[in-house]
Amino acid sequence: MKILCVSDQLDPLVYSSAAKEHFKDIDLVLCAGDLPMEYIDYIVSVLNKPTYFVFGNHNLEEFGFYHKQYETNTLNPSIDESLNHAHGASYAGFKVLKEGNLIIAGTSGSLRYNNGLCQYSDGEMFFNLLKMVPKLIYNKIRYGRYVDIFLTHAPPRGIHDKEDRCHTGFKCYLWFLRKFKPAYMVHGHIHLYDLQEKRVTRLDATTVVNAYSRYIIEFGDDA
Template sequence: MRILAVADTESEYIWDHFDASRFEGVDLIISCGDIKSQYLSFLTTMIKAPLFYVHGNHDTGYATNPPEGCDSIEDRLVEYKGLRIVGLGGSIKYNDHPYHSVPPWQYTEKQMARRIRRLERKIWIKKGFDILVTHAPAYGISDDKDLCHTGFQCFVPFLDKYRPRLMIHGHMHRKYGKAPRSIVYNDTLVVDAFGYYLLDI
């Protein structure tokens, strides 16, 4: 299966100069957050593939203007063409969000660990999962040292326990061009989806 992963910034190459031939064979689009809803709707329309998304810490606008034609996989396990996909968006809590009428998409470690526990029964029934889609990275694997970009510690035992084939995240902007696109952690390929990236699984 060919996947187009996107996160954090809209590609001018795609949006302003769309070339359908570049995305032939794409079966699924995955957004890891902090992307304009109009851009996601554009992608699923032009590429004609389903689009699954989780929220980034800046996606508060989705509350009133969600991406049309796209499916949120927040706190869900979904199956697509035989792949079991888990979605857990948001970042570590780093400030007090000024707007109380919309979700801030920031979580403490305890809150994120609770979200994982709520998924455990579904994961057990499906005998694991293949792809973990998040906005924030896992602690100590592909995160940074500042509070905003610290990864979730609870993601690490989650990966250790289920060993999915793939984890796709955003939030890091590839540390502004200085970080690798992907690394391998145990049996899991961990991919930073900043901008856009095509991968096969």
């Protein structure tokens, strides 16, 4: 399975008339946040492949449609299930979903740095992760594994993140990776101004990928 991962920047190769030809062998698209919904809509329309997205800490004009009851510092995102496939894409924020044989878990947002929308303390994000645990345990019993891909906007603490508060990663993501052992974690949020900068890191059983702009991963046939 070939997966196109995008985040944070409108990639000129994806956002082009030749996208369908360039990405004709793509099976799935993962959008890791800070992208206009119109861009996601374009990707779905052109590639016509299953597409999953989470929100970042910008481009939040439609965040309220997916979280119909929220406060700036919400602990419990309330998701409007009727919008699950708006724009032709599925919202993966604070959910555990299945696409064919692939199990995807996702979270939206970044570490809180200015009390803006879709920002969380590490404790709040940990609480949101805990709410997904029953479904993850069910997956382990039913399918023999908890999750295949963890889709987020922010990175884990100490992996691809920065020291400024806005771009610091979540410590609780490290717990999630070590406990539930996804094959991949796909995140955004960290811009790669130097494309030689490291964007793929291995942590135990998980390959952590920074999806900034565009990145393709190939998932094993046994998933």
